[in-house]
Amino acid sequence: MNKNYIKSFILGLTVLSVTIVAPAIGQESLETSAGVDLVSKYVWRGVSQGTGISFQPSLGLGYKGFSLGAWGSVSANPVPYELDFSASYSAGGFSLGITDYYWNGAEGSFFEYHADNHLFEGNLAYTFGEKFPLTLSWNTFFAGRMDRDEDGKQQFSTYIEAAYEFSLGGLDFTASVGAAPWDSYAWLVPANGKTGFQVSSVSLLGSKKLEITPTFSIPLFVQCIFSPATDASHLVVGFSF
Numbered sequence: 001m002n003k004n005y006i007k008s009f010i011l012g013l014t015v016l017s018v019t020i021v022a023p024a025i026g027q028e029s030l031e032t033s034a035g036v037d038l039v040s041k042y043v044w045r046g047v048s049q050g051t052g053i054s055f056q057p058s059l060g061l062g063y064k065g066f067s068l069g070a071w072g073s074v075s076a077n078p079v080p081y082e083l084d085f086s087a088s089y090s091a092g093g094f095s096l097g098i099t100d101y102y103w104n105g106a107e108g109s110f111f112e113y114h115a116d117n118h119l120f121e122g123n124l125a126y127t128f129g130e131k132f133p134l135t136l137s138w139n140t141f142f143a144g145r146m147d148r149d150e151d152g153k154q155q156f157s158t159y160i161e162a163a164y165e166f167s168l169g170g171l172d173f174t175a176s177v178g179a180a181p182w183d184s185y186a187w188l189v190p191a192n193g194k195t196g197f198q199v200s201s202v203s204l205l206g207s208k209k210l211e212i213t214p215t216f217s218i219p220l221f222v223q224c225i226f227s228p229a230t231d232a233s234h235l236v237v238g239f240s241f
Helices: 003-021
Strands: 031-039 054-063 066-075 082-091 094-102 118-127 134-143 158-168 171-180 198-213 216-227 232-240
Touching: none
Parallel strands: none
Antiparallel strands: 031 054, 031 232, 054 066, 066 082, 082 094, 094 118, 118 134, 134 158, 158 171, 171 198, 198 216, 216 232
């Protein structure tokens, strides 16, 4: 079976799943969220997005399983910042959504959708539940020039991940493994000219709350990341506010 046909079939299956699952009911009340993470280094799917401290604000709105979100990353380094918008729907353990990634915030116009400023990705995930806290996710880019080859053909760059949560010794952990099932140059440039399936991230994240006062604490997390695809390793520390 042709590889591009397989990719198109998977994307179509994701859209069909949205149609089937949508009638279910999620949370019954309006929920809002706002926060910011301060990280020593921004690493995404095992790939470094620059050096130095990054501020990563977020804003969210949710109602009856539907969610809208905005997320950004700004560094002190003179590099383009990131601004992402997402829309998703959750029912039971399933979550389906679309993300608009905008990486050239400091250099171009947000509204230049015809340029290389945006990448659009479909997201599908399933969480098994509290008794078995494993989450499986599939993420495929379906639009954006950075995902096209020299002939202008969409490549459907993809990232799949398995993440498992557990507690040990008073800390909360998340262990995860993420990979590109085929060449995914929209977001991954493997080392030494590697092609095909690549493991881009093997990660262990540990977190705890630092008690500042009896009524106020700050979440702290440390993440160790290995990337076989890029032959790189990272140790990241961050705080959430």
